[in-house]
Amino acid sequence: MAAGSETAASLRDVTKAYGPVKVLDIPRLDLARGQIVAVVGENGAGKSTLMGVLSGTVTPSTGTIEVAGRPLPPGRPDHARELGVALVAQEFPLVGRLSVAENLLLGRRPARAAGGPLGRIVVDRPAMRAEARALLAEAGIEQVDVDRPVERYPVPVRQMIEIAKAWGHHPVVLILDEPTSSLGPIEAGRVLDLARRHAAAGGAVLFIGHRLDEVRAVADRIVVLRGGRLVADLCPRDATEERMIREMVGSDLARADLAPPSSVERSATLSVRGLTADGLGPVDLDVRAGEIVGVAGLMGSGRSRLLHTVMGAQPRTGGEVVLDGADFRPRHPADAVAAGIGLVPEDRKVQSLLPAHSVRWNVTLATLRRISRCGVLRPRRDKEHAARVIEDLGVRLRSPEQPISDLSGGNQQKAVFGRWLAARPKLLLLDEPTRGVDVGAKAEIYALIDEAAQDGLAVLVASSELEELLWICHRIVVMARGRIVADLPRDRFGKEVIMTAAAGTQPAAAPQGKAST
Amino acid sequence: MNTSTAAAPAAAVTDDKGRRPFVRLLLETPEVGVVAACVVVFVALALDKSSFAGAVNLQGMGFDLAQYGLIAIGESLVILTGGIDLSVGALLGTSVILMSWFNVRAGLPPAAAILLTLLIAGALGLVHGLAVTRLKMAPFVVTLVTYTVAQGVTLAITSGTSITGIGGTFSDLGQTYVAQVPLPLILFVVVALIAWFFLERTYAGRQVYAVGGNPEAARLAGIRGDRRIVSMYVTSSLLSAFAGILVLGRMGVGSASGVGVGWELSAIAAAVIGGVSLVGGQGRIIGIVAGTILLELINNGLTTLQINPNYTNIVLGCVLGLAITADRLRARSIARRG
Numbered sequence: 122m123a124a125g126s127e128t129a130a131s132l133r134d135v136t137k138a139y140g141p142v143k144v145l146d147i148p149r150l151d152l153a154r155g156q157i158v159a160v161v162g163e164n165g166a167g168k169s170t171l172m173g174v175l176s177g178t179v180t181p182s183t184g185t186i187e188v189a190g191r192p193l194p195p196g197r198p199d200h201a202r203e204l205g206v207a208l209v210a211q212e213f214p215l216v217g218r219l220s221v222a223e224n225l226l227l228g229r230r231p232a233r234a235a236g237g238p239l240g241r242i243v244v245d246r247p248a249m250r251a252e253a254r255a256l257l258a259e260a261g262i263e264q265v266d267v268d269r270p271v272e273r274y275p276v277p278v279r280q281m282i283e284i285a286k287a288w289g290h291h292p293v294v295l296i297l298d299e300p301t302s303s304l305g306p307i308e309a310g311r312v313l314d315l316a317r318r319h320a321a322a323g324g325a326v327l328f329i330g331h332r333l334d335e336v337r338a339v340a341d342r343i344v345v346l347r348g349g350r351l352v353a354d355l356c357p358r359d360a361t362e363e364r365m366i367r368e369m370v371g372s373d374l375a376r377a378d379l380a381p382p383s384s385v386e387r388s389a390t391l392s393v394r395g396l397t398a399d400g401l402g403p404v405d406l407d408v409r410a411g412e413i414v415g416v417a418g419l420m421g422s423g424r425s426r427l428l429h430t431v432m433g434a435q436p437r438t439g440g441e442v443v444l445d446g447a448d449f450r451p452r453h454p455a456d457a458v459a460a461g462i463g464l465v466p467e468d469r470k471v472q473s474l475l476p477a478h479s480v481r482w483n484v485t486l487a488t489l490r491r492i493s494r495c496g497v498l499r500p501r502r503d504k505e506h507a508a509r510v511i512e513d514l515g516v517r518l519r520s521p522e523q524p525i526s527d528l529s530g531g532n533q534q535k536a537v538f539g540r541w542l543a544a545r546p547k548l549l550l551l552d553e554p555t556r557g558v559d560v561g562a563k564a565e566i567y568a569l570i571d572e573a574a575q576d577g578l579a580v581l582v583a584s585s586e587l588e589e590l591l592w593i594c595h596r597i598v599v600m601a602r603g604r605i606v607a608d609l610p611r612d613r614f615g616k617e618v619i620m621t622a623a624a625g626t627q628p629a630a631a632p633q634g635k636a637s638t
Numbered sequence: 639m640n641t642s643t644a645a646a647p648a649a650a651v652t653d654d655k656g657r658r659p660f661v662r663l664l665l666e667t668p669e670v671g672v673v674a675a676c677v678v679v680f681v682a683l684a685l686d687k688s689s690f691a692g693a694v695n696l697q698g699m700g701f702d703l704a705q706y707g708l709i710a711i712g713e714s715l716v717i718l719t720g721g722i723d724l725s726v727g728a729l730l731g732t733s734v735i736l737m738s739w740f741n742v743r744a745g746l747p748p749a750a751a752i753l754l755t756l757l758i759a760g761a762l763g764l765v766h767g768l769a770v771t772r773l774k775m776a777p778f779v780v781t782l783v784t785y786t787v788a789q790g791v792t793l794a795i796t797s798g799t800s801i802t803g804i805g806g807t808f809s810d811l812g813q814t815y816v817a818q819v820p821l822p823l824i825l826f827v828v829v830a831l832i833a834w835f836f837l838e839r840t841y842a843g844r845q846v847y848a849v850g851g852n853p854e855a856a857r858l859a860g861i862r863g864d865r866r867i868v869s870m871y872v873t874s875s876l877l878s879a880f881a882g883i884l885v886l887g888r889m890g891v892g893s894a895s896g897v898g899v900g901w902e903l904s905a906i907a908a909a910v911i912g913g914v915s916l917v918g919g920q921g922r923i924i925g926i927v928a929g930t931i932l933l934e935l936i937n938n939g940l941t942t943l944q945i946n947p948n949y950t951n952i953v954l955g956c957v958l959g960l961a962i963t964a965d966r967l968r969a970r971s972i973a974r975r976g
Binding site: 432434453454455457458459464466471472473474475476477478482485486487489490492493496497498499500540 | 857
């Protein structure tokens with residue numbers, strides 16, 4: 122079908138490296154007009170980087186990109202847009218307080234705006250509204266009032282508005298980053314229709330997808346990325362789900378032998394029954410002392426929500442949690458800390474560090490009350506405590522008084538681990554424990570987790586990196602749409618099993634977790 | 639990554655050992671600049687005008703320092719949590735009027751008048767804190783309301799005329815000297831020491847920094863930040879009323895006009911000059927005190943030098959601009975090296 126059509130965008134020898142790590146390496150990729158190209162791959166395979174490079178938000182380390190025959194200056198989103206690249210991101214950069222119409226025409230004037238010098242400065246509201254309505258109608262979005270602020274609409278509608286906004290730039294290349302992940306089936310169908318219409322009208326579509334059935338249904342060509350490389354270029358006929366998963370996963374990692382949870386008859390440290398919260402559940406789950414349980418799932422499947430709800434950082438709407446035999450109802454994370462739970466959150470900078478403060482302050486944050494006497498911190502005790510944590514965890518630094526933001530990602534993360542291990546919790550919740558951490562530090566962190574579990578700590582670890590979970594966990598539960606759809610013991614581990622369950626193409630067949638036993 | 643962290647101490651060692659860490663320590667201590675500025679300004683003024691370092695002038699500065707310093711400390715505690723309190727000056731003015739009104743018009747003994755006023759101020763601080771934490775209102779707006787209302791209350795109570803005939807307790811507090819040192823100055827030093835102890839030596843104080851530095855990280859680390867924030871607003875308002883006692887004692891009348899007006903800006907300026915970050919989470923008592931002293935030295939020095947008082951604000955503004963620029967440059971140089 123692409124025969125004879127000219128190239129909409131072409132990439133030559135494009136690479137992107139962060140330090141020594143190459144996250145993208147594409148010798149050659151052409152997007153033809155009239156074609157929908159789907160890109161699939163695991164988390165971290167380089168999909169977002171590819172999109173970023175093409176839309177100008179990421180500056181490639183080497184290589185050239187041409188859009189409709191014209192070279193794209195690297196790292197200039199405005200130029201990329203002018204050349205005809207429009208990106209619909211997963212997290213939509215809409216201005217919540219502005220109206221739908223204002224958002225749709227953000228950064229440009231209506232085509233039929235009043236002319237003259239006045240029209241350049243003054244907003245022509247009627248023209249803006251008219252054009253916004255036309256855009257929404259074209260995109261098949263109904264019942265949206267263009268004068269209402271965007272933040273008043275739920276996420277699926279906002280996603281549709283974002284798509285209409287990209288559509289409004291009349292792009293040559295339309296990039297859709299998991300456009301349907303927050304949508305119901307009807308809206309998702311509309312988005313796929315829109316992509317087809319765009320291709321039929323002579324545009325090119327780059328479609329990043331997680332739902333493999335959807336990818337197969339819409340794409341004319343399927344490109345598989347793994348570790349930043351283009352490992353397969355399939356036509357839909359060849360691209361069975363099995364084949365795609367195999368290409369995404371590559372060969373299975375050689376599994377290290379993991380010590381089983383030290384004593385067999387350990388009691389359950391955490392026992393969750395019918396837990397619900399916003400976007401979560403009902404979830405049933407048991408974690409025994411000394412056990413490392415992994416939580417796998419796609420983005421937005423509720424991995425982090427599960428951890429945050431157990432921690433009391435997100436309000437619970439129903440269900441029961443039993444911690445160490447006692448009913449547990451946290452109203453604030455402080456309750457969870459007092460009860461013996463620790464949380465290493467996903468986003469280190471935003472959720473766990475005091476970036477401007479010393480390493481000492483950061484590692485003692487969760488144990489301040491414990492190391493103080495009658496509320497008074499004694500400097501000596503404080504320093505000794507911090508020094509012990511730093512030594513135990515092998516954090517490499519110049520001085521405990523240096524700001525933690527000076528440290529490398531791995532050392533920062535070890536400091537955060539130290540903060541919690543010093544609190545001697547019974548249950549440790551880990552959310553992406555090795556994000557932004559180099560390989561050496563990763564191994565050290567795995568060893569820390571393993572060691573802590575040997576001492577009887579129960580660990581619940583959510584991660585988007587399957588290798589990580591396969592490596593360190595005794596058991597993996599897979600989440601999809603806020604629920605647990607599979608519960609795999611170590612002898613049934615496999616990337617394909619997990620990916621299949623997480624993609625949720627056969628939700629009915631998946632077991633509802635064996636936690637009820 | 640490991641190589642870079644390992645290389646740092648090695649580089650420090652190859653440099654000459656004794657001096658480098660000391661210079662670095664000086665560079666990394668944000669308060670150094672303002673303390674040095676205090677010394678320089680003081681010495682320069684004392685050399686130029688012998689009357690500047692005279693006992694009478696120093697005592698006068700001591701009184702000033704106490705009243706500005708107390709609200710600067712309160713203000714800084716709130717700024718450390720990531721908020722701001724615009725009401726400190728207006729509340730001080732209202733406290734002066736309330737106390738004299740309770741004492742003179744309502745016939746209450748001075749102690750009761752003081753207690754009642756402190757209660758009212760504390761309650762206001764509680765309202766500020768709850769509005770900021772529970773209702774998630776912007777601290778700027780919440781305290782702006784109090785700022786406006788408090789000034790109105792002052793006018794409404796007095797109709798513009800001062801209240802005279804206040805009890806002797808006030809002047810005992812506001813005008814006494816202990817071994818040539820004004821009592822208010824001593825009280826200020828005590829409050830500063832308590833604040834220092836709280837911030838540097840108690841876990842609650844550390845948590846205040848944590849909440850201001852990164853509220854989400856503090857929350858997920860199990861810190862009840864809301865309590866810390868509320869208590870800092872209460873403290874700020876209480877310190878305003880406390881400073882009001884001293885001001886009333888010093889003046890001897892419940893003055894209806896001008897007391898406390900605009901003082902919140904001096905307090906904020908003192909905090910910023912002293913190295914308190916307006917984003918929250920950074921700043922120490924020594925800097926805040928030094929910032930207040932510097933402002934007072936300049937203010938008083940300009941009078942001593944008989945410079946037209948109309949120029950005072952220009953100079954103070956320039957000092958503030960210089961301080962924040964220097965702080966920014968210092969932070970940037972540290973960030974670059976890191």
